[in-house]
Amino acid sequence: MKVSLGPKTIALPTPTWLVGTYDAAGKPNIMTAAWGGICCSKPPCLTVSLQKPRHSYAAIMERRAYTVSVPAESQVVAADYCGIASGRGTDKFAACGFTPVKSELVDAPYVAECPLIIECKVIQVLDLGMHTMFVGEIMDVKVDEAAMRDGKPDPQVIKPIIFAPEDRHYYGLGADLGLAFSIGKELKGA
Template sequence: MKKSIGAKTFAMPTPVWVVGTYGENGEPNIMTAAWGSICCSAPPCVAVSLQKIRASYDNILKHKAFTISIPSRKYVSEADYAGIASGKDTDKFTVAGLTPVKSDLVDAPYVQEFPLILECRLLHTIELGLHTQFIGEIVDVKADEAVLGDNGLPVLGKVDPLSYSPPEREYYGTGENLGKAYSLGLKLKK
């Protein structure tokens, strides 16, 4: 029997994404966001939801761009810090020992040390309540060569991304490979 626990943000897991933006004076800024996902395949888009009090909120509106840097397990402390400190009064790149890289395609920086980067141009802004959802068109994906498979595309186990569990307020690494998508379920098809 299932027990009702009320309306909560308990989708599990949520990604750990580090959103890159430029501030009012062109300073690079990052913040960790867990409310994000792929939201369209053509054009390729992501959605990330931020509160208006965040420095990144105004930065995205001003520059019409953002990046998503996906940290690997070895950068869990740096990713957590980027979500704790405020970009309004802190140079998070310097404190975390991370390197900002200026995107050639959008007006936003990304994190050099993180293995997978999505460069996004702002398409839509949707007011939802406490959060505003920013939908960005992915104009390019950059990946460290070490995380690419034989087909030239990123491999989850090599990227080794983080997940966040909202009810526990805990980070997790990736798990074991369970099998091929669009194949495992075929045994149930009649």
């Protein structure tokens, strides 16, 4: 039997991403965001949803760009900090010991120490209520060479952080369960 929880923001997994922007003064900033995901294959697009009062909201509106730095499990304390400190009065890059890198493709910085980087230019803005969704066309994905296997990003090496909104805890990635679009073939004839 299922238990109804009502309308809630529960979708698992939810990412833990560091959204990079430059503010009006050109200062690099990062904020932790969990409301986001891939939303289109062609062109490749990714969304992040932010509240209007957030420092990063105005930066994205002005610069029409953002990056997503995917932190590793070992960076969970810094990732959490970037979600509770405001970039208005804090240099979160310095506080976390992170290095801001200016993207060559979009007007936003990314975190050099994160294993996976996604650079996006804003192509749509959707006001949804409490949050505004920024649809970003992915201009490039950068991966640490050491986090690659067979020319592709290896999730077991990257070790992205998963956020569970309902219990407000961070989790690590689980085991490899099998090859997508393949392991289900055994049921195809059933």
